[in-house]
Amino acid sequence: MTDYNYAYLDEQTKRMIRRALLKGIAIPGYQVPFASREMPMPYGWGTGGIQVSASVLMPSDTLKVIDQGADDTTNAVSIRKFFEQTAQVKTTEATTKATVIQTRHRIPEQPLSEGQILVYQVPIPEPLRFLEPRETETRKMHSLEEYGLMHVKLYEDIAQHGHIATAYDYPVRVEGRYVMDPSPIPKFDNPKLSMAAIQLFGAGREQRIYALPPYTEVISLDFDDHPFEASKADHCCDLCGASTSYLDEVIIDDDGGRMFVCSDTDYCQTRRAQGHVGRLGVPQEKVLASGAKP
């Protein structure tokens, strides 16, 4: 891929994106419009996150790409390959070894540290979008800090269902100012949004970038009498036995039998390598001995 610039985007475009990123970092939670480019993969496949990654990657970086928490989902594989070819970066599946992690729909279980960058792919950056479809209106609402509509929506959920009926894409308030969409991560991940790493959010189709600097206060919206609760399936991982990780439900037979496994594949693999075994798991030595790929 020598016909293209380093990390695919031309330097002027990267500069434009970096400016948007700096502005986003300076105003946490504020959606910065940017001139999103047409990428060689479709909108909806993470073009925002890819443009952000392309703008921050350096040859010395180590990149990890996850989709639904897993390194081996097809689109994660495809994006990782794209950057291996265009940016010649090292790639890894180990959360601790990555300097840049691009993610769709999850925050890794392993807490991130200073010096790491987490890049989110964002479909709809506007937390107020489904309350008010017009961008001209929602931008006004943000500038006036007019978030009453959101609170009414959450209240109506409680009145109707007894709970806030949002399980992912759960809105947060950043440093007491902007209401922000954390991208469609499960609300289980929301408490991790205050972290040591830099978090960058890219929405390609909607042409918006926003960011959370390290240690930013990020509060999930709630009410005193209905406090926010980070929920997950009430099980342990059937492979590694973890009781505190977010779980995927896998249907294993025709009778609706199922198992629960960590959605974060690196976390699960690391635990199994350490000797943890879940209900349906097999100790690592046996797996390796039998020749099956772990």
Next chain:
Amino acid sequence: MYVAVKGGEKAIENAHAWLAEERRGAPEVAELTVAQIREQMALAVDRVMAEGSLYDPDLAALAIKQARGDLIEAIFLIRAYRTTLPRFGHSTPVDTGAMAVDRRVSATFKDVPGGQVLGPTFDYTHRLLDFKLAADGEVPEAPKAPAAEGDVPHITEFLNKEGLIQTEPPGNDETPPDLTREPLELPADRTLRMQALVRADEGFTLGMAYSTQRGYGRNHAFVGELRIGTVAVEVDIPELGFAVEIGEVRLTECETVNQFLGSGSTPPQFTRGYGLIFGMCERKAISVALVERALRSKELGEERTGSPAQDEEFVLYHCDNIQATGFLEHIKLPHYVDFQSESELVRRLREEFVAAQEAETAANDPDQPMPVPETAGE
């Protein structure tokens, strides 16, 4: 023993190999060349150039071949290529009055200076399948006539001489914004709206335009003039101090004469809509003119009825087929994390609902023993 599913990489490779084989089709059938597509699927090529925002018939033909004839996919290939090209500058406005016209019709005047030229149109063909085409390799030949001399004046200008049609505000010297280099921000001015409509999906634009004809933001359009032909593209070279012709492009231009306006202070006047598209894209050019005109309703002080075609935000945010198809199709990507969180919530709400109902039944029927609550699902 359960082993987590791996092998995304292999699956992708195999999918690509299969796709390549399918694209080629049966190997005993001769392969289609790019030149054949460019020459014999010319209207598909034109659509790909128009919505891909790149005037290059060979690349458009290649994209159509690679996309197996899926034009939106071909447009996507062209867009993704175009975005990597440097932008050197912009041309001077093309002079469509000096167009070498292949086709020029007016629906508002029976005859006009410069004459009407039907050109290579489907308009009066009878749509009967021509089975001969399936068999022979005949090279049809059309009778020839000498090209008309001189410029072809715009018909709307004749109306303008009488003041019968609204005069456009003069353009300023500012470089128009580039939709492909700056984020779309609203309100958009006319140049930006036109750019968006020109690369908008043909079907979407057609539907929007049709809706205005059926009363959703009606603006009584007549096709004042529709012309298709070749124009010279000139670029100002600062070192030379004058413009130099760098090539020719084929364009379709549509000017509509729309419903008149007038008030106590201004005499009644017709208004205009405008569409200018790469290649031969007549349906698209007329559609753009109608939608463009509908989007001017605010500027022209018309009564706005909340019709979609008059709603700039609605039209501009939804007209791009690459954005639309990407977001629409992305829902086939894995969403199991979101789905898992949602299904947990629904299970919990259902459990509470069942428990509440049972409690109510028990309370209303004191003779019945307290039922054992069923656990919903797992």
